[in-house]
Amino acid sequence: MKLTVNGDTLQLDGTTIADLVSQLELTGRRLAVEVNREIIPKSEHGGYRLHDGDVVEIVHAIGGG
C-alpha cells in the first residue's frame, strides 16, 4: 500500500505500524507515531492496520532549547 510518511510517499510491504517501523529500520527506537493526525500508542503498533493513503507522522526527540 502507498502511505505518506513524514511528508514523503512510501510503499509499505506489510500491513501494520510495526511493519512500517521495521521496514524503516526503526524498531526499538523511542518514537511516537500519528496516523491521520491521531496518536497511536506504542502498545497498539503491532495490531494497528494501516490503509492505502494513510498519512503517518513518526517523531523522536532531538536537541532543543
Next chain:
Amino acid sequence: MSDLLTIAGNTYSSRLLIGTGKYKDFDETREAIETSGAEIVTVAIRRTNIGQNADEPNLLDFISPDRYTILPNTAGCFSAEDAVRCCKLARELLDGHDLVKLEVLGDQKTLYPNITHTLKAARELIDDGFKVMVYTNDDPIVAKELEDMGCVAVMPLGSLIGSGLGILNPHNIRLILEEASVPIIVDAGVGTASDASLAMEMGCDGVLLNSAVAHANKPVLMASAMKKAIEAGREAFLAGRMPRKAYATASSPLDGISR
C-alpha cells in the same frame, strides 16, 4: 542547607534548566549537561529522518530519561494547535510523561511568544492533564493569568531567544516575582554567567538557558560557570543584599587613628 526547587510536586536541587540544542555533537551535549549539574533538560520533538542509517545516534541515548527529567519543548510551533499536537506526541514518546515546556512563537525574526496562542494552548493542555511550564514575555499581567490558569511554572524571557542580551527589563521580572506563587524561571536571553546570577539574585526560582552554553567558545567550561553563577546568585538572594547608598560608608572605624 536544603533549598530545593519544587515544580509540580517534584523537587530538584539544581535551579539551572538546560537545553540540548546547538552543540557540536552528542558527546559535547552530554558533557556540558553533566557539568552544569542540571536535572531538567529540554528537548525538541521532530520528524524522524526516513531512510537514514539505522544506527544514527539518538539524543536520549546520551541524555537518559532515567537520569534527567526530560522537558519536551514546543519550540518551532507558531500556533496553539501545533503546540498542543507536539505535546501529545511528546507524551506518547516519553511513555506518558506529562511535564512540558509550552512555547508558542509569534514570528521568525524575534521568536517572541504569541501570547494569545500561548494562553489558548495552555488552557487546552492543562485540561488534558499536562503540567505546563510556560514560556512567556515579561508582562506581569500575562504571567499572573498563566499562573491562575494552572501552569506549574511561568518562564518569562530575559530577552529574545538566542540573543544573549541578558535581562533587559529586570523591573518587569521583579513585578512578576512579587505576585507569583509558582516558580518563576527566566527563560531565554541569558548570555553569560552574570546574567544568570542577576536572575537568581532578584529572586527568580531558576534559569533556563541553552545558547549561552552551547555557543560559548568552550561550552563545557561555560556550563561549569553557569552552575556556579546560579548557586552564587541564589545564595546572594537568600542572604539578602545590603542596601545601595549614594555615598561612602567606611568599613574601618574612623576614630583611633594615630595622628
